[in-house]
Amino acid sequence: MKIVLINPPHTAIGSRVPDDHLPPFGLLAIGGPLIDAGHDVRLVDAEFGPMPLDKVMRDALEGFPDFVLIGHSGSTSAHPTALLIAAMIKQRQPATTIIYGGVFPTYHWRDILGATDVFDFIVRGEGEATVVALVEALEMHQAPASVAGIAFRDDLRRPFATQPAMTIAELDAYRVGWELIDHRRYSYWGGKRAVVMQFSRGCPHLCNYCGQRGFWTRWRHRDPVKFAKEIAWLHREHGVELINLADENPTVSKKAWRAFLDAMIAQNVPVLIVGSTRADDIVRDADILHLYRKAGVIRWLLGMENTDEQTLQLIRKGGSTSSDREAIRLLRKHGILSMATWVAGFEDEGLRDLWRGFRQLIAYDPDQIQALYVTPHRWTPFFRIAKDRKVIQQDARLWDYKHQVMHMTRLKPWMLFICVKLIEVAVQSRPKALARILLHPDPEQRHSMRWYTKMGRRVWFREVWGFLTRDGRVKDGPTLAEFWGAPQDAEEESMTGRRTTAKPALSPATNRGLPDERLAG
Structure with a gap:
């Protein structure tokens, strides 16, 4: 599946004043597992510039992606911008599935899904395992309600959340998608x-x-x-x-x-x-x-x-x-x-x-x-x-x-x-x-x-x-x-228990030709 990750331009002074920019780690952390699951993943980092929202939309839709994932580390203050980007994408390509994640949407999922239909799914809590499971379920035309840790609108258009996902016990089981930047x-x-x-x-x-x-x-x-x-x-x-x-x-x-x-x-x-x-x-x-x-x-x-x-x-x-x-x-x-x-x-x-x-x-x-x-x-x-x-x-x-x-x-x-x-x-x-x-x-x-x-x-x-x-x-x-x-x-606790990873990440040597002893994930 073609997947685009969007890092919205942030309005905070700390993001706009420095000449330096740091990569969006949260999106890279999700990108690695998606790549290892066989998907074609691309990052649009709109912090540079910052990128005008219409250009963010055009770049994201280039190549007609199946899924667009939006998230930002400053999720409360970035939410209005994420909402605008999602609305623009839906207006141009209504069939594109938009997945939203981060701290703010994890807790405000009811309000977000009740107020707008531009977000199709919200990932609640850690995203590495949940996003891969959600994309796989949608790709196989399975009911999304079988995926833990998400929220969406049910058949009656009411906000609905599945059971909380379990925390990732072994953080090394999921690698960071450094190749995206x-x-x-x-x-x-x-x-x-x-x-x-x-x-x-x-x-x-x-x-x-x-x-x-x-x-x-x-x-x-x-x-x-x-x-x-x-x-x-x-x-x-x-x-x-x-x-x-x-x-x-x-x-x-x-x-x-x-x-x-x-x-x-x-x-x-x-x-x-x-x-x-x-x-x-x-x-x-x-x-x-x-x-x-x-x-x-x-x-x-x-x-x-x-x-x-x-x-x-x-x-x-x-x-x-x-x-x-x-x-x-x-x-x-x-x-x-x-x-x-x-x-x-x-x-x-x-x-x-x-x-x-x-x-x-x-x-x-x-x-x-x-x-x-x-x-x-x-x-x-x-x-x-x-x-x-x-x-x-x-x-x-x-x-x-x-x-x-x-x-x-x-x-x-x-x-x-x-x-x-x-x-x-x-x-x-x-x-x-x-x-x-x-x-x-x-x-x-x-x-x-x-x-x-x-x-x-x-x-x-x-x-x-x-x-x-x-x-x-x-x-x-x-x-x-x-x-x-x-x-x-x-x-307050968005997840529960421990997760036993069923699909460990590929070895770095398989992913990027690195020495076997370098285990990033």
């Missing part, structure tokens, strides 16, 4: 050839605002040695210089993570690794942090979310301000950059709260900061806590963590915006931070900090301009529950 087009970190990968999926912690934990249902990891060999192969065969880990928390198991570090060191390739983890894992690994840097880890994003202990308890973060501060100190000691995320809006903060948060950030002394706004997801427990708060931003394209979406009684939107922008400037331009940017003895660290500062400055001005001229807000909007619907935290 031209690696020369993708870069990060200021021009370094880069890809996105996953060592693990899920997270065992109970942060009640996280929109990813329940989607993956449980934490699993790839074989550490196979994963390191795949990274080394990407470097040697495709010139990949940097790996951006898409894991929520790759360091959950110290044993597995240590095995990966040892395997990367043994591969002896000059590949840099960036990703995110928890501060308490860094403190736990104080005795092996020297291996982090030796294996290529150059920056960790630490999901601190807030600097107030009471707020951390509200969102069930499970960390502490003392471990956050110690993690940053340990990373710096071992030559690894720290990026602290700080999220405004969990509670009804005032100017004193923001001032206290700013002082705490200064005490943390991170190398970089990423200031965000709380963005509640309907399937998380936090949504139930915040369901009666008013929505001030009704454009779903701006639900991207970089825009305030919920009303605060003590601060008007312009007041919160100014405070957040000033905090960003003050933290990034303090003397210690400027000295590191200008004078850091490690040239790689110096390059990365200058690149991030340059990109951050462009984003900062675009955000200010957008706030003043484009980002429409309402004064008396609906409540969260009225805007998105009733809380769905009872459905």
